[in-house]
Amino acid sequence: MYSKVVSINALMFIAGMFSHQVAVANGEGVVEILHAAPSKCVALNEGRTCYADVKFSINTPALGDYCIRESVSKKILQCWASSQAFEFVLGFGSAESVSYELISKSQRDVLAVTTIEVNWVHKIQTKKRRWRLF
The missing domain is CATH 1.20.5 (Single alpha-helices involved in coiled-coils or other helix-helix interfaces)
Incomplete structure (x- = not known):
């Protein structure tokens, strides 16, 4: 007890x-190092591609060379040299949620991660419908 x-x-x-x-x-x-707005994208039906213009705002603790890249594919989207605060607008289009990383160009360290979540209004129905003629 x-x-x-x-x-x-x-x-x-x-x-x-x-x-x-x-x-x-x-x-x-x-202040957040990496912020994405909007952080959610809404598609009409499940499985459909969601499109949005996502604005990334970056405020790093020190002056340096930085890049934004996709977390899974490691594809670099944009880099900046000798910067501390900057913005980037991405034409987002995906059917799944995607994470993005802010990395230090010289050290390749991941400084921050943000995710754009994809949601939908209507879920796919798996119920079979039977049609009758009479």
Whole structure:
């Protein structure tokens, strides 16, 4: 019984510390490194290609050479030299959700990842329909 009380108090203490750290970080004005807007694309039917103009806003912590690339195919979309803050507009078209990475050109390190989620209004129905003539 005592161990349950101690563990609950410990969890509440840790949760309190975590929420305090988040509030302090938000109070300092921490900005996302890679932000995509809109982050969701909606197609009419499941499996259809969704099209949108996605605007990437990048605010890196230091001046340098950076690139945006697709996470799966590793295809580089755009690179910038000696930059810290920049924007990029992508003509997005996909039937599936796609992730994009911001990498450091010199070190090839992944600095941030964002995902454009593809959703749909109508789901494909797998129910068979039977037609009757009479």
